Amino acid sequence: MNFGGFIDDSSGTNEGLGGARIVADIPYNTTTMPTGVFSQPRLVSSSIPKNMFNSPGLSLALQQPNIDNQGDETRLAENFEGSIGRRSREEEHESRSGSDNMDGGSGDDHDPATAAGDKPPRKKRYHRHTPQQIQELEALFKECPHPDEKQRLELSKRLCLETRQVKFWFQNRRTQMKTQLERHENSLLRQENDKLRAENMSIRDAMRNPICTNCGGPAIIGDLSLEEQHLRIENARLKDELDRVCALAGKFLGRPITGPPLPNSSLELGVGTNCTFGTTMATTTTLPLGHDALPTMVVPSNRPATTLDRSMFLELVLAAMDELVKMAQTDEPLWIKNIEGGREMLNHDEYLRTFTPCIGLKPNGFVTEASRETGVVIINSLALVETLMDSNRWAEMFHCMIARTSTTDVISNGMGGTRNGALQLMNAELQILSPLVPVREVSFLRFCKQHAEGVWAVVDVSIDSIKESTTFVTCRRLPSGCVVQDMPNGYSKVIWVEHAEYDESQVHQLYRPLLSSGMGFGAQRWVATLQRQCECLAILMSSTVPTRDHTAITPSGRRSMLKLAQRMTDNFCAGVCASTVHKWNKLNAGNVDEDVRVMTRKSIDDPGEPPGIVLSAATSVWLPVSPQRLFDFLRDERLRSEWDILSNGGPMQEMAHIAKGQDHGNCVSLLRASAMNANQSSMLILQETCIDAAGSLVVYAPVDIPAMHVVMNGGDSAYVALLPSGFAIVPDGPGSHGPISNGHVNGNTGGGSSRVGGSLLTVAFQILVNSLPTAKLTVESVETVNNLISCTVQKIKAALQCES
DNA sequence: TGGCTAATCCCTA
């Protein structure tokens, strides 16, 4: 029995510890033994002499303690015994494991002379798992931070560790992760704090010497000084904080706590000047700030927001927030259920009665689109708010909808380390995957507010009315956004409202019903995308990733492959919508179909693409088949030969499959043509498919086998050159009766006897027409890609029997 | 001295 290694002379410092720690704290010199409660259990039996701890007979005596002691003493004695039992097992293990970082197997402790105290007592020996053990533990942790008992048992056998040790290791690793995360968050908060402090300083500076932005003279802000105005804002913030603290304290104390009454608790702002606008305006949060209300109140767009701008922005977003919350929470008569489609329609008369237009009247020729959707999403309110307030994360979450976005000015980062009160100025290009619908460029304020514990709202509102725009505005966003409420188990309920006015003349007839139904840019699409993306994230983060691939892809390989697929899909979208992400040049070539848009660009120095001249061709057509049927047909690798020239006339075979959602349609897969010719023997097809309530996508690209091999082993996917092609499918919209002007007139022949709604199919190809970036584009290349698109559409129509 | 790591105790679901 090896025991000597656990004798510790640090007695008296660990009162309150139980179990093995007591054993470790047994004083070597009995004269130093403390007189407290712990001195008793150390003498588990009156038959054991006090100096037994120095004797070689120690372990035997302790294995059979006298448990005559009662109460605490008995319990501690049991702990005492138990701990010794545990130690003994560990000692056995230590010698069994053969770890070279432990000297437990030296045999010294069996030496009576050693144990009797001829040498000074040794401290507990330092022991660490071997690098190899840690490596294996880390590997499993990456896969699954919560292994079950079976997994732990298996690992413990493999690593020659006790299951307890494996369990502790995982527990500690999780704690460590949490600590690291907290530390990281702390540093972010500290940074934010510094930033706020700096901002505060600059505001104080500005307040000392306010200058009118129009005439350059000293500014007097209405009846209220700037300082007073800021004090009022600060008061509102403090009151808000007080309310939350009271609510929290009330929870703990079990009775409601109220703060001191405040003389003026509502956030009232008086904004006006004796110089810029001529009149003083006392405003409330519902003050109209549109063109009509404030004809001269415009902020030049080419300078950062001044303090005065900020006040105007704050007014606008408070009104917008008010409107959003009402729009989200009010049902009839503001929203009327559409009996046919079950969707809600905004009652415009009621809307105009309820709200004062906060961004002014609708411009001539613009039409209104309003939609509302409610959904349960697997994300909590805080995470969703963080995603929305970070333009990069926002763009990533809705990557098929947002071509480009940026935050141009952060007016407020929020209060008390949260996003509550965060206000920023943003630009975005919103897209529908069709060349027939122009990208919507919008410039808007985004404001975030916490309404209650676990209830947040984020509102967007266009600022075209108060900020001079250098470009012609084709779309204005009225208060739009979401109200999100936490639900149990990390889910949240999201109510999304999307309200816009846009120039319909820019939109092809084919897509007008879709847009007006709200399925294009509306709430349904935002919620459907959010649900799909969050489900995907949840699946990827969970330990049990459903795979049915026939090749073993490592977890890092899976990540690399998904990253590559995302780049592919993003590039596909950029090619369809001609967004400014890539600098596309539109072509007006002679022999190209009217509705096929052809664009070209040079690819230089991008390892993710082959160098040369890239040609993109895209078109959209109406098909009398349901979106689901069209999607199932296009994503089926066995039916690939019906439309894809890369299939060489035969079916394709799925080599690897990564699920991204419960629906089998959401996945990334690797395909191989069964009938390969010599030229394509080193080529595979990477394919990403996704589907939700708003539409679906099938995007694919030929990829090099060696390059994919690297990716599947976790290598960097940035060097895999690819050019994506594929399809975007959306329903044709309620009330749509097929094509009106694009020439693809079809009878109701496809896919069944009764019309269940047709589809709008966008087909797009990106191909390399010359590997020299300096080469000139030839007419033949353009005609080739045009033919490719036309043939593909014809083949799809033929396969789905919707040829007229 | 603070961070890391293996281990322990105590509490809770």
Add this chain to the structure above:
DNA sequence: TAGGGATTAGCCA
């Protein structure tokens, strides 16, 4: 009873 939080001790830079 398993897991998480809090805590400890030994080691190291």
